[in-house]
Amino acid sequence: MTGPAAALAHRLARDAEAVCRHYLSNGRREGRYWLVGDVENTPGRSLFVRLTGPQSGKGAAGKWTDAATGDHGDLLDLIAANQRLTTLRDTLDEARDFLRLPRPEPTPWTKAEPAPQGSPEAARRLWEITSPIAGTLAEAYLRNRGITDLRNCANLRFHPRCWYRPNEDDGPGTRDAWPTLIAAIRSGDGALTGVHRTWLSPDGDGKAPIATPRRAMGHLLGNGVRFGVADDVMAAGEGIETILSLRQVMPALPMIAGLSANHLAALLLPGSLRRLYLARDDDPAGRAAVETLATKARDSGIEVLTLDALLGDFNEDLRRLERDDLARAVAPQLAPDDVDRFLVMLGREAG
Template sequence: MKRFSDAELQRVKDRHPISSIIGPHVTWDRAKTQPGKGDFWACCPFHGEKSPSFHCEDPKQRYHCFGCGAAGDQIRFLQDFKGMSFAEAVEALGGDAEAEPLSAEEVARQAAETARRREQAEAEAERRRREEIARALKIWNLGGRVSGTEGAGYVRGRGLLPCPVSLPIRFVPHLKYWHQRKVPGQKKPELFVLFSGPALLLPATFADGSFAGVHMTWIDPARPGKKIQIEDPEAEPNADGTRPLVAPRKYRGSQRGATLKLWTPERFDRLVMGEGWETTASPLVAEFGMPVFERTAYWVAISLQNLGGKAVASVDHPELLNTAGRPLKVPGPVPDLSDPRAIAIPDCVREFLPLGDGDSDRFTVCQVLERAKARYQTPDRVVSPKLAPDGMDFNDLLQEGASA
């Protein structure tokens, strides 16, 4: 078995910026990427997506996908994306198992330089995070009451009105939907307003109650209970000539560890949490009048991966393939318990019900639910994941008259 010293592995990574290894396999998003700072974004090469959630940082020599959880360094990327062994990946990067070890002084110098770059990158990431939260707060402050507006028509159309509690929702009659387009002769895409229309806003908060971000849902006032349907003018046409639709929902702010708190009683020992606010509001409405309602809080995880938190490792999807023709990698069932940004479940919770929608990829959802159970179950707490039937979410069940 070939062995590589820690110094040789570090030398290999220092020789090849991680963006240069990943770059040939993705298209960097020029609106979010900052090459001068070694900060790159792209649509993930490991799973299919339309919005770039794959983050690559040269100073940290790391990549991380906020959608599927894939993460690692230059060597791990070659292993997972191209199916190389560890030794093959190191040698592909020019590593030498017989390399002469570095002097103690050089090892110390490289370690100090790596630490300095990591510290700079973390400080820059924190600055960007705070700026993003500030932008999200400005959007939240645009909102007003929902009652008597087109927003109320949407909520009623989803079967969520009348609601036994006052949901923390605001309404904006004209919220801009920003999009980007390529401009001939320019490297950086141009941001433009694709449309402006009525939208619902919900606030996200961290465990300490501080503002984290805002969730936005654009609605179609001509179709109560329905979201907008706008074609993406920048997307490639489908076979029938139509174009894919833009996502009718967006989130601005910091997501990791944050939740949308729909309803929190003064005292509770039961917590229901779903990926989206309509999924979570559905059992809230369905359980009203039942004994469990008085002791239940209803929170939203904002995203599927936020519900389960970070995984220790990714696993192969049994059916789906990535762009290289290899099995798609999805975050596995074992949680990384050292993750400082996982959602914090209050100690008072004795029963936790994470909800999984049946209209998302079932294998991925099951990994998340298993991870949530392993992360949050304790001797004093029972975790009971609930999975909706195939092709349905919990709002579908509510509208069919079934209890979540």
């Protein structure tokens, strides 16, 4: 950038905090950054504006990035997007008008209190700086697992470098940050109560080579990772990939992943539920969890049907069988009216 635009961008960068306070008033300063939801001044923490730094180059003041969209630029770009200006001339005029305004006194910065480790607040802060999974390593990882239909999966997002705390089972020199599939854990009313992290290898071909590539944080008891809004019929299972595999043949059936056998057993069921499908893992803990939740559901007047994989689990079925073969294997385990209602086959009908 050269000429008047470059000169204005540099002047704006010298007063970056004032620019943010004027155009992004719903944000706040944290250290050397101004954090807000997006260029349109939505509350949140996805967009970072650097307030201090050199005049140009790496780490320059006034540079911003939206972690949710990948958009970035300088303060002229931010003003144009914020004010929805479509020409450079209008953007420069707006910047000149701003620079003639009296500068408000910057308020003293106080560092935000750190969220307790593993708390719902820590989970919320992490969720706010994730981005949609489309086109990311998280999407590549799921596709490598045979999971290609990711419609209505807003509770899955991506973080390019999520912190990982190595433990005694990790080798020396284990990296402390990896690309990560982030899943929102929500209560029945949709409130975020935690997140689940799956750390990935940098090529997206599998999970990261660490001792515990899956960890959850926040309040899990009674809650889970939800796909769709449950009404009269829903399915539940332990793992996210188990549920996503079943969604490849039943994308309209609301489902929830409990994330572990113990948490699946403690899942809170909606009052409107009339039929519950339980994807059963073929191990003692999985069978016990299904039986516990099934008993609780039946005591509430809910019909319970179990779903069993042909091979080791439903993701193995998905990867080793044709999708229609998986649908045909699931069909006899469904209530007859749910076959037409939920089951999708690429070729012929399930019957």
